[in-house]
Amino acid sequence: MDSARYSSVAVVLHWAIAILILCQIAGGFYMHNLPNTSPLKFDLYQLHKSFGLSILVLSLVRLGWRLGHRPPALPSAMAAWEKLAARAAHWGFYVLMIAAPLVGWAIVSVSPTDIPTKYFGFIPIPHLPLARGESAEEFFEEVHELLAYGILGLLALHVGAALKHRFFNKDHVFQSMSPSRFAQWAGVGGVIGALMMGAALYGLAPPLNANSGAAGVRAGAGETNWQVAYDQSTLKFIGEEKGRRFEGEFRNFHAEIIFFPDDLAASSIEVAVSTGSAATGDELRNTILPGEEWFDVKAHPEATFTSGSIRQTGDGAYEADGVLTIKGFEKDITLAFTLENDGDRAVAIGGADLIRTQFGLGTAASWLEEEEVQLGVRVEFEVHATRAD
Ligand code: HEM
Ligand code: HEM
DSSP: OOOSSOOHHHHHHHHHHHHHHHHHHHHHHHHHHSOTTOTHHHHHHHHHHHHHHHHHHHHHHHHHHHHHSOOOOOOTTSOHHHHHHHHHHHHHHHHHHHHHHHHHHHHHHHOTTOOOEEETTTEEEOOOSOOOOHHHHHHHHHHHHHHHHHHHHHHHHHHHHHHHIIIIIOOSHHHHTOOOHHHHHHHHHHHHHHHHHHHHHTTOOHHHHOOOHHHHHHTOTTOOSEEEOTTTOEEEEEEEETTEEEEEEESOEEEEEEOOTTOGGGOEEEEEEEGGGEEESOHHHHHHTTSTTTTOTTTOOEEEEEEEEEEEEETTEEEEEEEEEETTEEEEEEEEEEEEEOSSEEEEEEEEEEEGGGGTOSOSHHHHSTTSBOSEEEEEEEEEEEEOO
16 A cells, blocks of 8 residues: 655664664674773763663664554565565564563663763763672673674564665565665765764864863962862771772872962963872771782872862852773863861862773773772862962
8 A cells, every 4th residue: 555665764873773773783793892090981881881772772762663653565476485584584573672672671770880970971871779789790691692693683584675675576675664865865964973973972073072271371380379288188998898898098288379269261270180199097008009900100200180270169068070080091080179268278078980991990801890899989088278479
């Protein structure tokens, strides 16, 4: 009755999902095989989760559309078993397109490392209510990988069949799913847009990623209006190893602080931390920290924080965006702190949550096993200062 083509909604969804899934599978294997020392790895996992969840939503929309619309009839020349095989393969795809991302979601939900999932870095996504555990994580990883191979296997049959229709049977089946001229251009535009977005997210576009701004320059050589009382101030890091919390301290750091509570635009914070001064309550840990695997003190004696903009978030509460550099890895972070200030003396208390592998800290496989050192590390400071201008 109707035309021999799929509706444009079905065609656009088919090709958008096909392209996304192929990139997702290639990206999945690529990120999985990256060495843990790669600073890209964490970001790629985050992107994989976001694109994967997008595929889940698109696939559900597509399934909904499909249930409400009849596909074009298959050519009457096809044998009954061929029609049955075609429909079975298509329903197989729907199952895999939905199961693969759900199982991916299950992996991150049961993973003992408990890394939050934020959709493209912005929208927090809850994890599925499943019990955490290493064996459950391994199980879902295995299933996730098998589902990806399942998609590739079915795709081989699917493309083979599509080409057979196109070149041997010469029927309408291939054309029924071919994009219109408009959709082709939209697809090319979409791919270019996605590549540009990916490049920006991966930090390949420094102008989009740069954060330093004028503040860093202004706070240069010794310029400061608050003098830090180092004997009263502390800079700590808190982590978890084998399920136990540990604390360490940087005994030696230097801060140049220009802070005007009523002129935040003219305020700035520069901190240099001597990585060799890190100490914990544990002898063994103290000997390991300066090594190449962790702070690599010889090559990178200093870690630095340079603020960009500082804003007030409440009564006596502030946030400073800035760049933290450890081992040469630069990342934008936000320090949240409260400030008690009686005019001449001030106490700032605050901190930030970091993912240590983003700074190349402890990236050998042995440190990444779930029962070893958690990826999330909290940095906390209490800085006492007196006004110096
Ligand atoms: C991972 C990639 C792909 C997935 C998941 C996928 C999935 C699907 C599904 C589920 C259908 C059935 C639509 C329905 O009736 O609701 C379909 C139809 C179709 N696909 Fe794909 N596809 C993929 C890649 C491709 C490629 C690369 C080609 C071309 C070489 C292709 C050509 C076709 C054609 C011609 C049809 C219509 C078949 C018919 O009416 O029986 N697909 N695809
Ligand atoms: C259609 C959607 C998806 C496809 C086709 C896909 C495909 C893949 C592939 C091929 C791998 C590499 C497997 C390996 O080498 O072991 C992988 C790994 C992974 N995927 Fe997905 N994925 C999808 C969606 C998701 C989603 C939505 C999430 C989480 C929200 C996710 C989380 C993960 C994780 C955590 C890994 C790493 C597992 C490991 O390191 O063994 N995936 N994915």
